[in-house]
Amino acid sequence: MQQMIKIKSLCKSFGSFSAVNNITFDLNKGDILGFLGPNGAGKTTTMRMLTGFLKPSSGDVIINNRNMKDNPEICKSFIGYVPEGAPLYEEMTAIDFLKFTAKIRKIRKENLEKTLENVINLLNLKKILFKKIDTLSKGFKRRVGLAQAIIHNPEILILDEPTDGLDPNQKNEVRSLIRKLGKEKAIIISTHILEEVNAICNRAMIISDGRLLLDDKPNEILKKSTSYKSIYIAIEEKNSFDLKNEILNKKISKDVSVRNNQCVIKTNNSKSVKSNLDEFIKKNKFTLKHYSIGKGSLEEVFRRLTSDE
Known part of the structure; x- marks a missing residue:
C-alpha cells in the first residue's frame, strides 16, 4: 500500500x-x-x-x-x-x-x-x-x-x-x-x-x-489483555467460590478468581487448561449455567499501560 x-x-x-x-x-x-x-x-x-x-x-x-x-x-x-x-x-x-x-x-x-x-x-x-x-x-x-x-x-x-x-x-x-x-x-x-x-x-x-x-x-x-482466552464459568451444583477451590485443588489452573458470580479461569492461551476443565465438568456431570471464552478488553490494556505511567 x-x-x-x-x-x-x-x-x-x-x-x-x-x-x-x-x-x-x-x-x-x-x-x-x-x-x-x-x-x-x-x-x-x-x-x-x-x-x-x-x-x-x-x-x-x-x-x-x-x-x-x-x-x-x-x-x-x-x-x-x-x-x-x-x-x-x-x-x-x-x-x-x-x-x-x-x-x-x-x-x-x-x-x-x-x-x-x-x-x-x-x-x-x-x-x-x-x-x-x-x-x-x-x-x-x-x-x-x-x-x-x-x-x-x-x-x-x-x-x-x-x-x-x-x-x-x-x-x-x-x-x-x-x-x-x-x-x-x-x-x-x-x-x-x-x-x-x-x-x-x-x-x-x-x-x-x-x-x-x-x-x-x-x-x-x-491478545495482550489478561482476560483474553480466559474461561468464564458457572454451574448449578456449586457456588462459584466452591467451584474455584475445587478447580485449584484439581490443579486445573493456578489462576482462578470469582467475578459477577462466575469463576474466571486464566488459561494463558494454554489448550490443556480448557481440555482439563472440560473433562472435569463432563466427569462430574455438572450442569452449566454459563460458559464463555474471553475476547480480551481494549479498555483493560489501555488502563494498564496508561495508569503505570
Whole structure:
C-alpha cells in the first residue's frame, strides 16, 4: 500500500514541558488509525504538528514523500483536517461556508458545482444548506466540519474526536462514513472513546505523557489483555467460590478468581487448561449455567499501560 505519512522522532516542548516525546510511525493508504490516549497525553498536539498548524521542536513530518518543513503548502493540500470541536464560522450558512472552503482549497470554478454536490450528497446536508451554522444540531455541525475536510478529496484525513458529544445514531452515521472513506484514504482518528477503535479502526496506537506505548492491530492488542482466552464459568451444583477451590485443588489452573458470580479461569492461551476443565465438568456431570471464552478488553490494556505511567 502507498505510504502517505511518515513521522520521524517527532518532539514538541512548551518551555520545560515535553508534550510529545520522540514519536515515530508511518501510515499507508487504507489504514484507519485510532490514536488513543488519556486527556493530556499529547494527541491533539501531535495532530496539529501532522497538519502543519504547529511546528515541531524536532523531528520530521513527511506527507506523501514531502517534508512538511520544506513544503508546507503542498503537504497541506493532501490533508483534510477536522480539529477538536470542529470549529466553524457559525454566522455563515452551511452552503456559504462550503463555498468559502472550496475557494480556500483552490477548487476551480468549473468544478465547483460538482464538488459541492458530491460532499452535500455524501454527508446528507441538503436540508440544512441555507441554515446558519449556529442554529444546527451538534450532529449536523460535525457533518459540515467533515464536509469542509473532504471537499478537496484529500488522500489523508485527520479527525480529532470526530464523534465526541454525538448521540448513538449520529455516532453510527459518522463511523459508517469514516469506514467508507477509509477504503481510499489514510485516516487518523484521535479519540479517548475506546469503542471507536473497535468500531472503525484497523490499527491502534496508545500514547501517554507524549510517548508512544503501543502500535498494533486492535485484535492483536486484545491478545495482550489478561482476560483474553480466559474461561468464564458457572454451574448449578456449586457456588462459584466452591467451584474455584475445587478447580485449584484439581490443579486445573493456578489462576482462578470469582467475578459477577462466575469463576474466571486464566488459561494463558494454554489448550490443556480448557481440555482439563472440560473433562472435569463432563466427569462430574455438572450442569452449566454459563460458559464463555474471553475476547480480551481494549479498555483493560489501555488502563494498564496508561495508569503505570
